[in-house]
Amino acid sequence: MLRFFFRWMLLAGALLLVASFYSGVQIAGLGSALIAAAVLGLFNTLLRPLLVLLTLPVTLLTLGLFLFVINAAMFWLAAKTLDGFNVNGFGAALIGSLIYSALGLLVDLLTRKS
Numbered sequence: 001m002l003r004f005f006f007r008w009m010l011l012a013g014a015l016l017l018v019a020s021f022y023s024g025v026q027i028a029g030l031g032s033a034l035i036a037a038a039v040l041g042l043f044n045t046l047l048r049p050l051l052v053l054l055t056l057p058v059t060l061l062t063l064g065l066f067l068f069v070i071n072a073a074m075f076w077l078a079a080k081t082l083d084g085f086n087v088n089g090f091g092a093a094l095i096g097s098l099i100y101s102a103l104g105l106l107v108d109l110l111t112r113k114s
Contacts, residue, residue, distance in 0.1 A: 016030070018096050019033075
């Protein structure tokens with residue numbers, strides 16, 4: 001359970017880094033980043049599998065590149081849902097989700113069980 005909270009804190013920090021690296025994403029503060037990281041996790045757990053299944057033909061046709069659009073949609077939807085987390089359009093959501101995914105890979109490496 002402690003690893004879960006540590007990972008959540010690191011992902012919130014990753015969102016703050018995305019906002020500092022890229023001007024198309026804004027986070028009001030640490031509290032907003034914590035809530036946004038939780039909402040992104042929920043959306044990716046609940047909505048993403050359904051979207052991947054529904055768009056499987058398009059994903060296969062584009063050789064998996066459509067998954068970037070799905071990730072951007074989850075990022076954009078979280079920003080539209082929350083106050084204190086803003087994304088300046090779908091293009092900014094795409095770039096922000098790419099940076100956040102890269103930082104998420106680093107978080108996964110840091111929190112991986114040995």
